[in-house]
Amino acid sequence: MPHPAPCVEVALPLPIHHPFTYRLPEGVPTPAPGVRVLVPFQRGERVGWVLGPGNPDGIKGIRDVLDVLETEPSAPPAILALARWIADYHVTPLGLVLRTLLPSPLSDESRDVLIRTERPVPPGLPEGDLHLLRAVEARKGGATLRGLRRIPSPPMGPERGSGRPTAGSIWPRIRRLTAAGLLLHRVDPPRTEPTTRRQRVIRVVDPAPDLGQRETLFRRAPRQRALLEWLEALGGQRELALLLREDGFSRAVVSGLEANGVVEVMDEEWLRDPFEGRPAPESPPQVTPTPAQQAAMDALIQASRTGGGTPFLLHGITGSGKTLVYMALLREVVEVQGRTAVVLVPEIALTPQAVSRFRGWFGDQVAVLHSALSEGERLDEWRQLRRGDKRIVVGARSALFAPLPNLGAIVVDEEHDGSYKQSEAPRYHARDLAVVRGQLEGAVVVLGSATPSLETWQNVVRGKFQRLSLPHRAGAGRLPKVEVVDLRTLRSGSRNGPDPSVLSPQLVEAVEARLARGEQGILLLNRRGYSSFVQCRGCGEVGQCPNCSVSLTFHRQRGLLRCHHCRHEEPAPTRCVRCGDPDLSFRGLGTEQVERIVSETFPSARIARMDVDTTGGKWAHAEILGRVERREVDLLLGTQMIAKGLDFPNVTLVGVVNADVGLHMPDFRASERTFQLLAQVAGRAGRGALAGEVILQTSLPDHHAIQCALTHDYEGFAARELADRRSPPYPPHRRLVNIVTSSPDPDRAAAAAERGAAWWRSSQGLASGLVPAGVEVVGPAPCAIERLHGRTRWHFFLRLPVEGSVRHVTRALHAFVEGLELPTGDVRLAIDRDPVALL
């Protein structure tokens, strides 16, 4: 009896909620779970991940695995387990999850490439064919089919083909044109061997020849001796290219030494150092921990020795020295226990300042995953972590998925930060996943913040997390005095000088004092551009984005109106586009305008502006902060990106130009975000020996987000906010699942949401018990931002108890995704579990 052919289940990065089964060619041993394989799929090839043995029964036309791409799984068991958890909880196909968790060069697919031949275009070619030929011609060296699909179809009338991708099958056309000899079609295979940059390195063998041997070896070869001594002076090895180019040795000398067996030339993986040429690492400060820091350290170290346990909240006010506590834990876990650790920081906080601190303390044990890294650099770091050559990873969100063996600790700094939430599928929250991974691998989890998210706070209250508190500033720093300026009492145009509703007399005076004393100041305005909308004084028309239901922001420097959601831009108008009135008013103050007003008010001040528009380059962010650190800047002005983690002792003033920005967002977290932002930015003042001062300009001085920021009262804020979210109930009293439908066609988006909500409402009554009691269905309704990227969006959401029903809801969500009949056409369904915002 013949053996049944061994098969494997493979997860492919496609929006398909089940794995595919492939047969292993004869003699190929079954790869371990998590190993990447190359498989045929439809007309191309794709890279997927082996999940385990498969069963070929009932599959007609099963196909063979084409190649096993690695011996060590790129998704080791711990990462695969985490990926499965995410796939289940966030209702996302496992292959898509794996693709997100792993460095992107590891997943690829074959590409169809079209090349235009020399043959001239024959007469009478159909319009569509001609259009395709032109599109291919426009791309030199061949056009990928993927790229071609994105181009707009030819204009066919006033309404049709309005910038949408070509519909229908393109293949008959390609076949026709290929047969006519006008196009060549080639299929490029997926890149399965990630490009590692390699370099030739020359290295002195061990042991090197002793002095006696050298006499005989080098009697007639003085250059060889010189080379050996040169290499020894450099520590025993040198990149070959540099040796030949920079050091003036000839290839013959190198070959001579190699022939004598004194050196060897080898290919070595090139370990690119992303922080090459960056500021030198800070050495660890010799400070004695405060009693509170010591207590926190003891608790964490104790927990690390007993396998993790309850997650910790390290609740320390700004400047209280949370970093020192993290360091003590890392030292214990990495250096004493020989394990590994993850440190997560918000996207923006990964400043060279922060990085050099970690590198100074832990040297080249640290891998840094910075957004400025290329994909190749990221992969290099990832490989070193997997090999155990580096044992600490510091990075944003995705660093949580680093393949560290024997994980001992996970630190999530500034755990309340919104950038931990991934906005596309899988819509995970790295803070929540840190808790999951810690539990799966027995690692200590520490969530650090001065202003914890209410979810984390509630987990402390309910005994799920253990709170460690740092109630005082470390060292000489004192919490700054906070003063409020009521913008309602300041009307513009009353006297000469700056518009007092932008820079109040109090703020002007405070800035002048800093300039006189040679101290520095920070000015926050959480809105970029020059003005957030442009309105015609004649007819009231406001410039709107054609793809999104938002107004366009005016960027004066570049003379553009821009959409901050879809990046649409158009030239700034000089007169109203509707009525032609030239009297336009620029409303809604932004950073660009504040910069202008500030520089007019304080002509002698050196000003730097930091927002998305001034930090485009790879190191622009670092460059601006470097200037502030070297005191080449008197006033740093910017959006929320200046509020996080900066530590400059000479900054003694923080001015918030308008604290109300964001307070009126139609989202249940608006107050929380405002409070956190104000508390964080206030924490930038007075971190050194000099006393700090904070001025908050606001039209809502009585709002609790502002009142509590004034008095540095986190617990007061939490109590009030928790009460406000009781009715109607919002997180953390309930869990939410936001379900968003979208389509270019408004009717279909609405219909999809109606059907979706109806599915849940009808399933609630069913005897199947699919939807557990206590689940409320709210909506549907159009989203707050109703149109985005040219699609109309509707949503409804589920509200469920915090305890109990989570697993049942997961099951119901899977049934929902499988069972819901969406309207035909381009209609998408997105499930956002534990959303950060409901916009």
Place this chain on the structure above:
DNA sequence: ATAGATGGCTAT
């Protein structure tokens, strides 16, 4: 996501 099949519609 996307190739391929199906069926209705229309300009030719």
Place this chain on the structure above:
DNA sequence: TAGCCATCTATA
């Protein structure tokens, strides 16, 4: 009746 389009189905 070829071509176009929307819709449906399977992908191993």
